[in-house]
Amino acid sequence: MEYRYEAEPRSYEDYASGRVLLNAQGTTAFPVRLASEIYQQGKAYLANKGRTSGYTLYDPCCGGAHLLTSIGIRHGGDLKRVVGSDVDQRVLDIAARNLAMVNPDGMQTRIVQLQELVQAYGKSSHQEAVESAERLLALVEQRNRTVDVQCCIYDAIGQPSSSAVLDELNGQVDFVFTDVPYGDIVQWSADSADPIGRLLGNLMPRLAPVSVVAIVADKKQSVDHLAFRRLKKLKVGKRQIVFLELNK
Template identity: 45%
Template structure:
């Protein structure tokens, strides 16, 4: 895979899970460089289709909210709403904490927590985290995000009430693929059901969907056209747009 937008190697240590962003056992992070590259490709596609934004960003398999929060921090000037959902209610508190970092109040709360850790333990890692907070606050200064929220919902169950406050322009999600996280339920083809339900949540003619998965999953659906597809290590990435 060729990086188009994140072509220069740089440090992403400010986004390390557990440094400023919250983490917990059983949740996953995501390569920051790859996340930023995917988001920027999607933003360019939206622009090319006449949608200048600001956009509603939605992750329907958000887990602890790491991918969604990183996207919002790096490209918050392009988004108006950032929304996450997950079928697992147990991860939503963590997701809410991470998404709160997309607001000045949430970042200030995290800064206070880190300062308290410095008073208690005075570890070098805590001082480094405080420096990261200062740099992330600079990203927030240019953010256009007005609303962040997360809720419980099963994106594979289209019969379940699942109404977003705003239709999504960019769906960005890392699908479950075993080991740490996996699909819940007994659906024969959860990926098909995922696409079926996502289709109903998109702003017509003004949306793209970026899906990350392992190489065994088939990222296609009759209601979508694949615009780009590439592989990175054990992952595959597909960027699609809805038909009609």
């Protein structure tokens, strides 16, 4: 895959899972460079359709929200709202704590926690984490405004059901970006011959008239739904990234 927006070599270690951002056991951390590239390609599509900022970004399989948080920190100036949902209640506490760091207050709280670890244990890794958090704080402070962040429990491939958080999103989501379950670490909550098709069907009521869906999946998985049109498909290693929009 050609990197159009993250072409310059740089370090992303400040975003490493378990450094400043918290690691949720049993989940995976998505590569930050790739996440930023995918986000910016989706943003370019929205901009071409006249939607240039104030996006609502939603991840229906958020896990510990490492992907959403890294996007929120790097690109929060574009965003009005960031929402994550997951079927596993155990990871949502970590997701909420990570998403809080999209805004200055949450990052400052994390810096205090890391400074306490430095004082208690004196480890160089904790001091390096403080320095990373301070750099990330500088990024989120540049926005001069906060992003609304929320997460909730929801089965993305289950039967459609009500959710106080997600029902407020109906017709409002500009950008869906999700790394769906595959492999041995993370799996779907239920057996289904076409889990991504069910996911897309459940997303339909949430999407704004102008919106884009970016799904990252294993190359063997089918990413298709009759109500959606494929915009493009990219390949990176064992992953495929499929961009879709609702059929008009």
